Amino acid sequence: MSRRPASPDRDADADAPGFELPLRLFMAFRAIIDETHARLAAEGHPDFRPMHGFVFQAIGPHGTTAADLGRRLGVSKQAAGKTVGVLERLGYVEVGADPADARRKVVRLTSRGIDALARSARIFEEIRTEWADTLGTDRLRAFEADLRTMTPGELWRLDVPGWFA
Amino acid sequence: MSRRPASPDRDADADAPGFELPLRLFMAFRAIIDETHARLAAEGHPDFRPMHGFVFQAIGPHGTTAADLGRRLGVSKQAAGKTVGVLERLGYVEVGADPADARRKVVRLTSRGIDALARSARIFEEIRTEWADTLGTDRLRAFEADLRTMTPGELWRLDVPGWFA
DNA sequence: AGAATTGGACAACCAAGTTGACGATAACCG
DNA sequence: CGGTTATCGTCAACTTGGTTGTCCAATTCT
Secondary structure: OOOOOOOOOOOOOOOOOOOHHHHHHHHHHHHHHHHHHHHHHHOOOOOOOHHHHHHHHHHOOOOEOHHHHHHHHOOOHHHHHHHHHHHHHOOOEEEEEEOOEEEEEEEEEOHHHHHHHHHHHHHHHHHHHHHHHHHOHHHHHHHHHHHHHHOOOOOOOOOOOOOOO | OOOOOOOOOOOOOOOOOOOHHHHHHHHHHHHHHHHHHHHHHHOOOOOOOHHHHHHHHHHOOOOEEHHHHHHHHOOOHHHHHHHHHHHHHOOOEEEEEOOOOOOOEEEEEOHHHHHHHHHHHHHHHHHHHHHHHHHOHHHHHHHHHHHHHHOOOOOOOOOOOOOOO
8 A cells, every 4th residue: 555554754745655645534534523422421421422423413303214214324224223222222312103104113312312413513513613723714614625526425425334344 | 413404405605514524524535445445346356345454554564463463453352363364265364373483473465465455555546646636736735734734643543443333 | 480471262242234034004006 | 995015113143343251372571
């Protein structure tokens, strides 16, 4: 992957190995997620896992079913059902019957789930503000614009779980 | 996480939800990795998985042992040993005795492993060139500089496996 | 020499996915 | 209307990639 495979003392401006770009993208993503969940843990949500944010987003404010959740997350309905079971045991979601369709069971966020979602939204904004403080607002805007250029897809493709396989 | 949680028709320039930044970072990372492995598969390495790149990098050109590999990757020596077993069965690494220490078994890349590594390096460079074609060289340089600013850590922290847990 | 550390392997387990099957309910349509 | 088809939830068995704990052999430390 690199012409200088094991020297940690490389100059950052010199010829970087080709995998620096994806690796740094991942490091940045991970840094934000880790920081978010550290703060969430300090605010009363120690069991909130990185994946849960995606699931909460996919559930949405009106609730869904396990099968639909699976479609949105890009996993099987069985896997989605298991995840719902975990989140239910953690008190983040509740499952109720659908009066209009006896097959469906509607998954909804509990007030605790909504609290976690609101806090994570606030924390994400805080972290973005910290990025703006470090880079400058215009640099951050340009950075985000470039990022959108290179990832033209829908932001709402939430099929993140199950990746890395 | 958002004031407009389920509307896919949002304007990209309007008030983005706070999680857009981390999500786009991840999408960009994933796009590069997926593209890399699609091309690798087309060039004779269909079994090469995203995680293997990190492992190969951690093995390095001189080889390592399973225990050391585990330390570099941030996983247990047992997990590293299992991964070595998988890569050995795929023909990417070979395990030999260490004449200087009868406990150690040295893991080395085979020629096939080196081939995969060289190809992935070339593909990463190609993709970076495509980014430069799209964004312009100066924008890409600025983008990478900002990325380094926000991820000051060592590039060589390869403890990516086992994350997302 | 004897004690402490290290490397590798085995077992049992866990978490989060997968596929396949199945019964109950709903929707489609001739 | 009724039969076929599709969907929802669930169960079971399996896969992958981790974990911890235990153990022995080999090396290193004092």
